Amino acid sequence: MGKTLFDKIWDAHVVEKIEDGPSVLYIDRHFIHEVTSPQAFKGIEKRGLSLFRPKQTIATADHNVPTLNQHLPIKDQLSKMQVDQLIENCEKHGVELYGLGHPYQGIVHVIGPELGITQPGMTIVCGDSHTSTHGAFGTIAFGIGTSEVEMVFASQCVLQTKPKTMRINIEGALQPGVVSKDIILYIIAKISASGATGYFVEYAGSTIRGLSMEARMTICNMSIEMGARGGMIAPDQVTFDYLKGRVYAPKGNAWEQKMAEWKDLYSDADAVFDTELHIDASEIEPMITYGTNPGLGIPVQAHIPLLESIANEGERKNMEQALRYMDLQSGASLLGMPVQHVFIGSCTNSRIEDLRLVANLVKGRKKHDSVKVMIVPGSQQVAKQVHAEGLDKIFTEAGFQIRQAGCSACLGMNEDKVPAGEYCISTSNRNFEGRQGAGARTLLASPLTAAAAAITGVVTDVRELIK
């Protein structure tokens, strides 16, 4: 029997399997940031240990950083302390840090790929659930807790139980106005916020093959939102073309050698998955969420499901609570509903391609007076590219505010928050209660749908604007 892509990479990284227990899994690359690493550094220090393989850990500051005036000291003292602690820990333990002010600084899941640190066939972890993003390069990449960060510091390994495998096959052409964010929101709405728990997902099919690396990253990024341990896509020419020449990508002979290895990274034709799903891409429409978990999403033209149509009592209560928090009515349409904020950013949709999509739509248009629009590039490099391509002019003329790189209003750990009771169309990944600020109401959507709302001030079917 053939092997899945997941099995090939997993098997190549198992140091040993504990009888009746998890496997000792070797980790090639470990990303850290300021929020989930301090306790792990303290932990190894308490044990009197140093980092086992410090060169395989790369750090950046992203969650807490301000997105205005990054050259000034951070005003929030607790945030400053955490960022300072990261600097001190990295210096002390010999970890490469792309901190504030460094040209490579940015959201950890944006910089890893853009610097070529993320490469096919690797195992990658980070104390952050959106580590699944890196799976777009054909890696086993997943989020871990701080105790596991400490394990990697101490041994370059984590103990993991092998997950089941699921393949989601998506075939056919996408409708105009539909982008990769809509694909993943569609899948999560279809199988629910827990539909892939216990699984590692491979995305496959002609639709996926036709996507850019940025678009593939958006899909893998949100794998965790349906509970999956991670998501992955087999590397192909698109992957290799993206990687070639990047700062940390192999060069010369090393590149040729790696290419030979990477070409074997696919699921064999006779590989068997524990579960398979088939999706017809032409059925996917621009999506938007109305609830307080990413599974509560609908096509933007559709109506919120009727409460009485939900048979399961637990699910119905869950939705009732969600609608109460969102102040939305069961059975209502979201189209035409005013929004006060548009946030374009986060590890899901802050890459150059996302910002090009937005720029294309808003070029020559202006934002609606009633909306505040914030664009937060995922990294310093993305910001530089935005400037080089003149997209910043388009955004400024449209009345959008361009900020500096960081996680920003995706989770509101810095000052970028949505006020209580107000609605925000966000290109981020989570619409949980209070995620963008206490009482904030988040509608998740694609960069196109978000940009459309920025122009009209209301929830809009972007297809109306690209006719």
Added chain:
Amino acid sequence: MQALKEIHSSFVPLPAENVDTDQIIPARFLKATTRDGFGKNLFRDWRYENDDETRPKADFVLNQLQFSGTILVAGKNFGCGSSREHAAWALLDYGFKAVVSSFFADIFKNNALNNGVLPVIVSESFLQKIFSLSPADALQIDVAAQTITIEKTGEQESFELNPYKKTCLLNGYDDIDFLISRKSAIEQFESAKA
């Protein structure tokens, strides 16, 4: 890590489904650099009006005096979302030793186990039975036997627990000690790979 052998306690019912770690511990409290003190902010925004500790929300279970104990019983898909281990630290710091649900998110489950907080997976029907008990009723959780029992009725279910993790829990061992003991195997693996 503290060893955990059995728990005999009343429970705190939280029937909500898909309780995400942003609710368990909101992001603004993740700015600490130690593992301590998260308990006071556990379920912060469900617990207090406008973030004000002097205004507890009467309808939230942690503010209802009739409910107490070291076992939290929650609806399915508990701990979904962010990988923040602070969620497990907050539960532990508040005083919970186990969470009972019909379904846990993977990362939360690992984080809980790594901190000696036991995730107990029961059937949906057993979960509903627990929710229908009165506040004073106690639950008995036996780690070695992998069973959870409703004391009043004697109704019992066994739950899954990886044998390796069970040994860790019963003895208070942690994974880092184990991994450090495997260093030579890890080094051998590295040289073979290179």
